Amino acid sequence: MRKLRHWGPGLLLLSPSLILLAIFVYGLIAWTTKVSVSDEHNALGSKGFAGLDNYTKLFTEDINDRFTHSLKNLAVFTVVFLVGAMFFGLLWAFILERGVKAEGFFRTVYLFPMAVSFVASGVVWRWLMNPNKGENAGGLNAVLGGLGLDFAQSTWWTNPSWGMASMAIPAIWQLSGYVMALFLAGFRGIPAELREAAAMDGASTYRLYRNVIFPQLTPVALSALIILGHMSMKMFDLIMSVSGPQWLTEVPAIYVWQTLLTSDYAKAAAISIILLLLVAVVIVPYLVYTNRQEKNA
Amino acid sequence: MVFSPVKGGGRGGRTGFTRRAAVAAVGVAALLTAGACGSSDDGGGSGSTKVEVFTWWADGGEKAGLDGLVKQFGTDCAGQTFENGAVAGGAGANAKSVLASRLQQGTPPDTFQAHAGAELSDYILAGQVEDISADYDTWGLKQAFPQGLIDNLTVDGKIYSVPANIHRANVVWTNKKVLADAGITKDPADMAAFIADLEKVKAKGIKAPLAIGKDWTQLMLFESVLITDLGPDKFTGLWNGTTDWNDPLVTKGINDFKTLLTYTNTDRDALDWTDAEKLVMDGKAGYQLMGDWEAADLDAKKFTDYAWFTFPGNGETFQWLADSFVLPKGANNPEGTKCWLKTVGSAAGQKAFNTTKGSIPARTDAAPADYPKYQQAAMADWKSAKQVPSCAHGSACSQGWQGAANSALGAFSTKQDVAALQKALATAASQFVKK
Numbered sequence: 142m143r144k145l146r147h148w149g150p151g152l153l154l155l156s157p158s159l160i161l162l163a164i165f166v167y168g169l170i171a172w173t174t175k176v177s178v179s180d181e182h183n184a185l186g187s188k189g190f191a192g193l194d195n196y197t198k199l200f201t202e203d204i205n206d207r208f209t210h211s212l213k214n215l216a217v218f219t220v221v222f223l224v225g226a227m228f229f230g231l232l233w234a235f236i237l238e239r240g241v242k243a244e245g246f247f248r249t250v251y252l253f254p255m256a257v258s259f260v261a262s263g264v265v266w267r268w269l270m271n272p273n274k275g276e277n278a279g280g281l282n283a284v285l286g287g288l289g290l291d292f293a294q295s296t297w298w299t300n301p302s303w304g305m306a307s308m309a310i311p312a313i314w315q316l317s318g319y320v321m322a323l324f325l326a327g328f329r330g331i332p333a334e335l336r337e338a339a340a341m342d343g344a345s346t347y348r349l350y351r352n353v354i355f356p357q358l359t360p361v362a363l364s365a366l367i368i369l370g371h372m373s374m375k376m377f378d379l380i381m382s383v384s385g386p387q388w389l390t391e392v393p394a395i396y397v398w399q400t401l402l403t404s405d406y407a408k409a410a411a412i413s414i415i416l417l418l419l420v421a422v423v424i425v426p427y428l429v430y431t432n433r434q435e436k437n438a
Numbered sequence: 439m440v441f442s443p444v445k446g447g448g449r450g451g452r453t454g455f456t457r458r459a460a461v462a463a464v465g466v467a468a469l470l471t472a473g474a475c476g477s478s479d480d481g482g483g484s485g486s487t488k489v490e491v492f493t494w495w496a497d498g499g500e501k502a503g504l505d506g507l508v509k510q511f512g513t514d515c516a517g518q519t520f521e522n523g524a525v526a527g528g529a530g531a532n533a534k535s536v537l538a539s540r541l542q543q544g545t546p547p548d549t550f551q552a553h554a555g556a557e558l559s560d561y562i563l564a565g566q567v568e569d570i571s572a573d574y575d576t577w578g579l580k581q582a583f584p585q586g587l588i589d590n591l592t593v594d595g596k597i598y599s600v601p602a603n604i605h606r607a608n609v610v611w612t613n614k615k616v617l618a619d620a621g622i623t624k625d626p627a628d629m630a631a632f633i634a635d636l637e638k639v640k641a642k643g644i645k646a647p648l649a650i651g652k653d654w655t656q657l658m659l660f661e662s663v664l665i666t667d668l669g670p671d672k673f674t675g676l677w678n679g680t681t682d683w684n685d686p687l688v689t690k691g692i693n694d695f696k697t698l699l700t701y702t703n704t705d706r707d708a709l710d711w712t713d714a715e716k717l718v719m720d721g722k723a724g725y726q727l728m729g730d731w732e733a734a735d736l737d738a739k740k741f742t743d744y745a746w747f748t749f750p751g752n753g754e755t756f757q758w759l760a761d762s763f764v765l766p767k768g769a770n771n772p773e774g775t776k777c778w779l780k781t782v783g784s785a786a787g788q789k790a791f792n793t794t795k796g797s798i799p800a801r802t803d804a805a806p807a808d809y810p811k812y813q814q815a816a817m818a819d820w821k822s823a824k825q826v827p828s829c830a831h832g833s834a835c836s837q838g839w840q841g842a843a844n845s846a847l848g849a850f851s852t853k854q855d856v857a858a859l860q861k862a863l864a865t866a867a868s869q870f871v872k873k
């Protein structure tokens with residue numbers, strides 16, 4: 142009884158959000174899982190249990206290997222997006238940290254694209270990444286042509302093998318500033334004593350960054366990777382507004398939507414669960430890691 | 439940081455307990471009330487005289503057509519009131535997803551828009567729409583519509599929808615000036631003549647004489663090629679299971695389609711049909727295959743230097759698609775809905791709708807003089823021609839099949855693999871054709 146009095150009120154206070162989470166997150170995940178092992182392939186509803194058929198069929202029997210193709214697209218997109226955003230974010234943070242004039246101005250400029258929605262920027266990037274070359278060129282290709290850099294003109298996202306790398310450009314543009322802000326906070330969080338101690342020991346600037354500062358930034362880098370990583374896995378709006386739903390740039394999130402529109406609920410649910418697992422692979426180890434860190438702290 | 443858990447939560451003493459308990463109780467109560475407020479909504483009721491018409495016609499010529507229909511409905515069905523349930527955006531995709539959830543919840547609109555033909559099969563299978571064959575007899579629609587359309591609409595001997603309009607898919611639109619410059623004086627009669635003409639235009643320095651857009655526009659072109667290579671009967675058979683997709687004639691069709699693609703713009707996957715239309719208007723292309731809504735669109739854009747012909751080799755075939763209305767099971771006001779459907783099928787209703795939307799009436803007894811030039815020609819063809827359905831616009835295949843076909847054409851656009859496309863289409867057919 143004493144124990145209940147101790148944690149009872151806390152639990153009561155938390156209960157609304159716990160109940161909502163239980164229903165709208167975990168309950169719906171359970172429901173989706175249930176649909177994904179059923180044979181609800183049209184509006185008629187489910188006639189029975191299909192086991193893991195829907196999952197295996199995605200990998201073995203999908204027409205033109207549509208699902209594996211969408212996974213491949215997602216992989217290319219994610220790698221380019223993460224590497225690009227981390228690179229530019231770190232670079233800008235580094236430059237600002239070294240002390241440039243008008244830091245506040247540049248910080249705002251770099252961070253600003255994040256305030257734009259993916260749909261709005263996607264429409265603009267659709268125009269910029271016009272795949273026409275030569276005399277018909279538009280957007281970036283026209284700029285390159287005007288500069289006499291015709292060889293650099295690209296088919297952008299319509300390229301069958303590397304189109305998804307172009308698709309990552311708007312995403313990099315939009316989120317590098319956010320990564321920069323994270324790193325800048327990381328830089329600022331490193332106590333001045335550490336730098337001073339390193340200077341006393343006669344460390345060169347290179348050694349200072351290599352051995353003192355960058356190791357301190359690992360948790361920040363990890364957080365940035367996780368946040369961008371899970372955004373990338375679920376990418377939908379950007380691709381929808383740049384290319385629309387089509388084979389060339391299809392990723393699992395778009396495939397789910399397309400499948401849902403054709404009333405194939407079981408297949409859509411199976412893709413959703415795979416997507417959830419992919420995101421979980423990224424997020425769960427991170428949660429475990431931070432949990433441990435906090436316990437140690 | 440996004441994932442940081444809530445820290446703290448102190449350990450209060452006895453006195454703290456009551457206060458915290460009170461806060462908690464108030465918090466819970468507040469949330470519960472908030473939840474309760476969200477539910478109750480309109481009453482509705484059975485003796486309703488409202489007819490909620492669910493469409494994706496929210497603007498442009500389509501909205502104007504709907505307004506015309508509503509006016510006619512007001513005259514024909516006194517005592518019933520029209521309620522606009524239009525959901526805009528996404529070329530109907532938004533509306534379709536809203537509709538799907540309403541049908542699942544058992545709160546259907548009084549009537550909804552759907553492409554006539556096989557696209558309805560999902561709703562029919564699910565028992566979500568009523569059989570209205572008997573009303574077809576009472577309203578005399580079986581005599582008013584051409585037999586080919588009645589055949590395409592009939593599923594297991596029953597009819598479930600009333601088409602409001604007819605569009606034709608297998609039409610090639612041309613820029614007269616570009617063709618005249620290339621010395622082309624008459625319409626090509628078959629595929630070989632068409633390719634020869636494309637060569638002539640290309641020789642004049644127009645790199646991509648045939649304008650095209652993304653997947654579904656490619657599917658339209660591909661279907662037209664198939665009509666030429668297979669003939670109308672075997673083509674219709676592709677969609678009802680009587681023609682095998684592995685037929686060598688289909689292979690020939692894919693190869694012809696591949697040849698045609700070499701005359702098209704390479705940025706096709708980045709374009710919608712209006713972008714391709716602009717290439718024709720700007721004289722950067724000579725030809726475009728598109729449905730006959732292009733006529734209304736070109737007129738609206740004040741481009742007059744255009745001509746049209748039926749896709750070479752299609753002969754007398756009229757590849758149709760139609761918007762239609764249905765009577766959903768469990769509609770609030772079935773009587774009102776039936777009156778709406780009667781108006782949609784009536785001569786006056788079809789005239790009110792089609793003269794403004796730029797389509798032609800499904801009825802064969804309409805007076806051509808009421809319509810613009812292109813429509814008059816199409817109406818004459820509609821009476822005499824052989825009707826075949828279109829998959830790109832849902833009259834030939836279900837939505838799932840359509841999605842698979844679009845995806846397969848999208849893949850073909852980049853990979854150009856003839857065998858893969860045929861295999862993909864054959865697999866799609868085996869999955870979706872009604873057994």
